[in-house]
Amino acid sequence: MLALARALNALALLGICGVLLVAFYWQLARGELPCPLCLQQRAAFLGCGLGFMLNVRFGSSEAHYGVVIVSALVGGAVAVRQVLLHIVPGTGSYGSALLGWHFYTWALVAFFLIALFAAALLFIEAQFAEGVSDWRPTATAQVLGWLFVLIVLGNAVSTLLECGFGPCPDNPTAYELLRK
Amino acid sequence: MIVLPMAVPFVVLVFAAIAAMMGFRKVAVWIWFIALAVTVYVFQSHITDPLKIAL
Numbered sequence: 001m002l003a004l005a006r007a008l009n010a011l012a013l014l015g016i017c018g019v020l021l022v023a024f025y026w027q028l029a030r031g032e033l034p035c036p037l038c039l040q041q042r043a044a045f046l047g048c049g050l051g052f053m054l055n056v057r058f059g060s061s062e063a064h065y066g067v068v069i070v071s072a073l074v075g076g077a078v079a080v081r082q083v084l085l086h087i088v089p090g091t092g093s094y095g096s097a098l099l100g101w102h103f104y105t106w107a108l109v110a111f112f113l114i115a116l117f118a119a120a121l122l123f124i125e126a127q128f129a130e131g132v133s134d135w136r137p138t139a140t141a142q143v144l145g146w147l148f149v150l151i152v153l154g155n156a157v158s159t160l161l162e163c164g165f166g167p168c169p170d171n172p173t174a175y176e177l178l179r180k
Numbered sequence: 181m182i183v184l185p186m187a188v189p190f191v192v193l194v195f196a197a198i199a200a201m202m203g204f205r206k207v208a209v210w211i212w213f214i215a216l217a218v219t220v221y222v223f224q225s226h227i228t229d230p231l232k233i234a235l
Contacts, residue, residue, distance in 0.1 A: 036186060036222075039190075040189075040222060040223050042190075043190060043193065043215070043219045046190070046197075047215065047216060047219075050193065050196055050197060050200065050208070051212075053197070053200060054200055054205060054208060057200055057201065057205075058200075063209060064209075067209060067212055070216065071216065074216060074219060074220060074223075077223075078223055132205060142201075145200070145201050146201060148197060149197045149198060152190070152193050152194050153194050153197075155190050155193075156191050156193070156194045159186055159187040159190045160187040160190075162186075163185060163186040163187055164185070165185045166183070166185055167183045167184075167186055168186045
């Protein structure tokens with residue numbers, strides 16, 4: 001059961017990295033800049049990823065799952081707010097759709113599933129027996145961890161380029177720091 | 181009200197992730213908490229008119 005918990009945490013971290021890389025693909029290859037609420041959802045995904053990364057890097061702890069669940073709740077609140085913003089007929093939507101749903105709708109579903117997943121993992125009590133201090137991270141854990149650091153760094157640089165040193169426009173069309 | 185740059189939560193999260201990879205587990209959790217607080221602050225400062233009317 002301990003190995004299962006480790007594998008599921010690594011898988012969840014990999015999944016979150018995948019979500020953020022897909023978002024990057026849409027931003028860089030398709031030229032769709034993320035809106036302020038989209039960016040806050042990305043930050044929440046990064047928070048969820050950090051919780052799973054702490055479990056992968058140091059071993060499982062209730063506090064790490066807390067990081068995941070609280071981040072998912074905050075991200076879910078932001079996603080709900082964006083869905084509600086566009087739910088009224090005639091108010092339009094933001095960005096293109098993926099498999100029929102907009103990204104903020106997918107994000108809402110993802111945050112719900114992440115919180116549920118983390119809560120379900122808490123039932124594997126054997127993972128907490130080893131304690132965080134005795135843990136030696138595997139090479140896979142190190143690679144996954146540094147991949148996650150790179151994704152966080154990429155998001156920070158991208159957001160800084162897009163929004164500059166102020167709040168982002170509601171419908172960003174260009175990178176603020178790259179304007180001539 | 182002070183409007184924080186949107187990039188602040190991400191910059192703070194970079195420090196949290198690096199702290200975690202350097203082996204500072206508790207420091208990483210505390211930095212994440214700061215990032216969370218900043219994200220919530222940025223979120224509430226971006227509430228626009230339609231939501232204000234709805235609330």
